[in-house]
Amino acid sequence: TAGIFLVDLHCHANNVAHNTHEISTSRLIVRRGQPFSITLELDFAFSTSDSVKLTVETGRFPSPSRGTKCTFGTRVLMCGVGTKAPWTCSIDAKSALKSGCVTLSVTPPADAPVGKYSLSIELGRPSAVKESLVVLFNPWCQNDWVHLPDEKERKEYVMNEQGHIYRGTACDFSPMFWDFGQFEEEMVDICLKLLDVNPKHKRDPEDDVSARCNPIYVGRVISAMINCNDDMGVLEGCWDGDYQDGVCPTRWTSSVSILQRWFQSGCKAVKYGQCWVFAGVMCTVMRFFGIPCRVVTNFVSGHDTNNSLTIDEYFDEYGLKQMGNADSIWNFHVWVEGWMKRPDLDQDGHYDGWQVLDPTPQERSEGMFCCGPAPVSAIHDGHTNLKYDIPFVFSEVNADINLWTDGSKIKMKYLTDTAKVGQKISTKAVGSTAINDLTDTYKYKEGNDANRGGTVIGGKFDLKHFCVKVYQSETIRYILPYRQKTCLRNSHDIKLNLKLSNRGRGVKSMSIFVNAQVTNYTATKVTNVLHDSYVQKLMAGQGLSTNRPTDGYDLTYFNQFHPITLKTNRKSHVAFIILHKNISSLLEQSSVLGEARLHHPVTVQVEFKNPLNETLRFCSLTINGSGLFRSELFESIGDLPANTTLTHQIQTTPYRAGLKTVVADFDCSTFRDVKDSCTVYIKP
Secondary structure, X not given: OOOEEXXXXXXXXXXXXXXXOOOOOOOOEEEOOOOEEEEEEEOOOOOOOOOOEEEEEOOOOOOHHHOOEEEEEOXXXXXXXXXXXXXXXXXXOOOEHXXXXXXXXEEOOOOOOOEEXXXXXXXXXXXXXXXXXXXXXXXXXXXXXXXXXXXXXXXXXXXXXXXXXXXXXXXXXXXXXXXXXXXXXXXXXXXXHHHHOOHHXXXXXXXXXXXXXXXXXXXHXXXXXXXXXXXXXXXXXXXXXXXOOOOOHHHOOEHHHHHHHHHHOOOOOEEEXXXXXXXXXXXXXXXXXXXXXXXXXXXXXXXXXXXXXXXXXXEOOOOOEOOOOOOEEEEEEEEEEEEEOOOOOOOOOOOOEEEEEOOOOOOOEOOEOOOOOEEHHHHHHOEOOOOOOHHHHHHHHHOEEEEEEEOOOOEEEEEEEXXXXXXXXXXXXXXXXXXXEOHHHXXXXXXXXXXXXXXXXXXXXXXXXXXXXXXXXXXXXXXXXXXXXXXXXXXXXXXXXXXXXXXXXXXXXXXXXXXXXXXXXXXXXXXXXXXXXXXXXXXXXXXXXXXXXXXXXOOOOOOOEEEEEEEEOOOOOEEEEOOOOOEEOOOEEEEEEOOOEOOOOEXXXXXXXOOOOOOEEEEEXXXXXXXXXXXOEEEEEEEEXXXXXXXXXEEEOOOOOEEEEEEEEEEXXXXXXXXXXXXXXXXX
């Protein structure tokens, strides 16, 4: 173009200043509300009387009134009166104007829509130079709705590419290392594509692109697009155990490989995901766009399907759990929290801060399978009349559980548990591998009257009613101490100690049924693995302590035991003790051999120990690690003989410097979900 023979976007320097250099140093990626520099080299001396006109546009139908187009310049404000999101520009004082070198300082507004922009530069002539850039949210900018004041938290919730996702039970949980990989260069095109194929964009692209200025809107779109139930979303969920035409959810350790598969397949859903996978992928996309985000696990999570704020579970007269109920208790559920302001709810900032967003498809919200953003402060205070989906999340963390025995003639409610749901709500701590307990941010402490459902504001709920008589017995006292502090392990015995005492005046004859059932973590699939019964008489005032060993069974990671049933010779004397315990399996160790340097080969070594007296067959290894592996590495490693250790080495070449993590997953025909990780510093 006449007049301009070079445009320098200063991609490296700008991206470093905007904390986007981990994504790319060759592509201009900036954050809104913060200036960036452009240098024009002209074929003439530039005068202060000359002007530079710039035009930015995003979307297929750019419009100044919708904030998706702005024309601005160096001399006067060129934006029209109706421009929703005005950009600004000034000439840097260090410019060598007489030499034709003009450096411009350009600032996107703090409420600019995020996404890909075209940039046109003119010097008063008909022709223009066209460039492009990507604009993201800015948690460093005080005027941005996603502003996060604490730098340590910004490093954790925006810049950290690795993290922990907690699974298991409230008393026996374990962290799973997850590679978010939001700064892999492919994430730019992948995450922008995710916004462009969402149903709202297809219905009204002009309105959708304009609304991308709002993190509330963007977070809600991402929540819907991570699952594929209504759209061209990323992941298909599966909880029935049949993963033959896809990948078992427990094998995933990285969002990157999932998003790559989705993008490379033309936006076809990746098979399969479960809640922690959905949440891990959503955290990646949120952090890429600049919305501070963390993955949160709710142990003992309620799934209330009818907004009753109660969870109803049914057991037969022998203590076996009945399946097919709409409500359920998951031994854990995982969602994300995104940090943003909520001026749509009030102006005093009470509902600003962490918001629950849940991409796992459970219930519809405004016709779509998405959830949130729901302010954590509103969930805590029971303000269920506010947007979005607060009653559902409130039930996940604070519902009452009604346990019913369903006999041949009558349903009998024998227990209401007000404390079980939402026992431990946790995330990874800032700057460490420790766990951070968030329970008090979601609910009042148990025993506080404000914690109960009477504090719910503004909601209308269809409560379930059963015309039954609740029988209670004060005669038989039962205790089931569970003293096994270590994690239950495959093929190990389980020891139960049942203590009974007869505080009545007569002899009590009891039929005692001991049942062991294993379920998946959503409590939707049950297998009976033990049934035992015996008769016991107790004299008045007599006590009894009995040990009931339970043989070890071949059980997988997310299984939990259900229940022990105690039944006297009178129908009224029925008591259930529900026991949940997580079961884990193998151990492995991984390490990086030698010093790791950028662009130099390095060896990753993984060790697997088979402690069983049987051969593990069809063993496979999956390895991920942003900065070390550009894509997921999958290797079939055959059989692993009994009581042996396998050492497997893989060579890779690091392509990004800094602290990185390798995540390894081991699977075989007997066990799944055996994971380990190691952290390595890659020198520049």
